[in-house]
Amino acid sequence: MGAGTEPDGSSRSDEEWERFLRESVAGAADAPKEPSARARAVTERLRAEPGHGMEGWRSYTPARPRRRTGWYVVGLLASLVLLVVALVPGRVVDLFAGDDSPSSAAPGPGTPAEAAQRPTVDEPFRGSPAASWAGGAAGITMPKAGAVGWMSAAEVERALASSRDFLVASGLDRGVLQGERPEKAIALINPHQKDVQDLLKTAFLTPSEKNDPLLLFSRFQPSRTHLVGDVVKTRGQLTYREGERGALQVTADVTFVYPVTRADAGGDEIVRTIVRRELVLSWDNPDKVITEPGTFSIVSYKYDMTNGGCGAPTGYFTPPFGTDRRADKAGTKIDPYDRSAPVGRGESSGDACARATRS
Incomplete structure (x- = not known):
């Protein structure tokens, strides 16, 4: 054809x-x-032909279809956002709630998440970062000993062990936590250090802002507060260097987490008192400083405390319970588990009690 x-x-x-x-x-x-x-x-x-304007059969270019991919993507994303809002509105609110992130802020009161994280007598550290911490002295890291100043490596090792013994006797001993006088801890302090001995003479009888046993020891009043369980969670370490006159200077930075309940409440409400202590101890050369064998001088002491009570010193931590806990709104918010910041409370700081962002 x-x-x-x-x-x-x-x-x-x-x-x-x-x-x-x-x-x-x-x-x-x-x-x-x-x-x-x-x-x-x-x-x-x-x-x-003039004015015809007809294109040739090979020169014709069809118009390209308008691309609408961008609008399709926007519509898809908007649909997904609406779906997320409908399914998990609480999470979406958290994204725009401000500085408190879900990891550090406690669940809302009365929510199922709060109930699931609430501590119990069997699990007093449930819902707390301390749940994964070691208990007692096991949470205090010890450095490898080496010769320093007037001490050999073996003597440094013994001094480090005695320094940890002081932390155990002052912050973990069951009797001391229940209000007993910390005799074992006091025996490790240089009896010739006048300022500390003056503190010890008056602190337990007439506690004050300057002479408060809580500056060195953790104590709860047994008629008011009971410890929950047999474990106190800890995290911290000892470090050392050469100090003045060739002394061995040991620095302890340790956080203690104490789960407690009201003495008359049957363990229904559990509060965790969190104390972070920094102690600087000097194992002095007896040829240069008046001291006794096996004792140290205290160079400095300071601590941060949350959920331990406010007001005039009583010589005991006084955790807030019930309405006292809900009404306690004063003080600066701190994260007691953040160990990156320096310890801020000293013997003469006079700072108001801090409020824990989590416990």
Whole structure:
């Protein structure tokens, strides 16, 4: 079959080809893919007509469809956001709630999440970072001993062990925590250090801001507060260097977490009192400083405490319970588990009690 002919062999007229080409340019669906020589000739003639503006069969460029991918993506994302808001609205609120992140802020009161994290007599550290900490002296890291100043490596090792013994006797001994006088801890302090001995003479009888046993020892009043369980969680370490006159200077930085309850409440409400202590101890050369064998001098002592009570010193930690706990809104908020910041409370700081962002 020849080009430009009908299936029955008849030829198309020039007028029919002109009409066919105009319909093809306008978008006719059955335009031929490859026009015949006659069709091309008609096209050239039409193009030559003034004012016609017809494009050639090879020069025609169809308009590109408008891309709407961006709007589809925006719509999809908006749908996902609405779905998340509907399913977990609490999480979405947390994202815009301010500085307190879900990791550090306690669950809302009365929520199932709060109930699941609430401490119990069997699990007094549940919901606390201290749940994964070691208990007692095991949470206090000891450095490898080496010779320092007037001490050999073996003597440094013994001094480090005695320094840890002081931390155990002052902050972990069960009797001391229940209000007993810390005799074992006191026996490790240089009896010739006058300022500390003056503190010890008055602190237990007439505690004051300056002479408070809590500056060195952890104590709870047994008629008011009971310890929960047999474990106190700890985290911290001892470090050492050479001090004045060749002394061995040991620094202890340890956080203690005490779960307690009211003595008359049957263990229903559990509060965790958190105390971070920094002690600097000097094991002095007896040839240069008046001291006794096996004792150290206290260079400095300071601590941070939360959930331990406010007000005039009583010689005991007084954890807030019930309405006292809810009404205690004073003080600066701190994270008692953040050990990156320096210990801020000293013997004469006079700072108000801090409030724990988590316990």
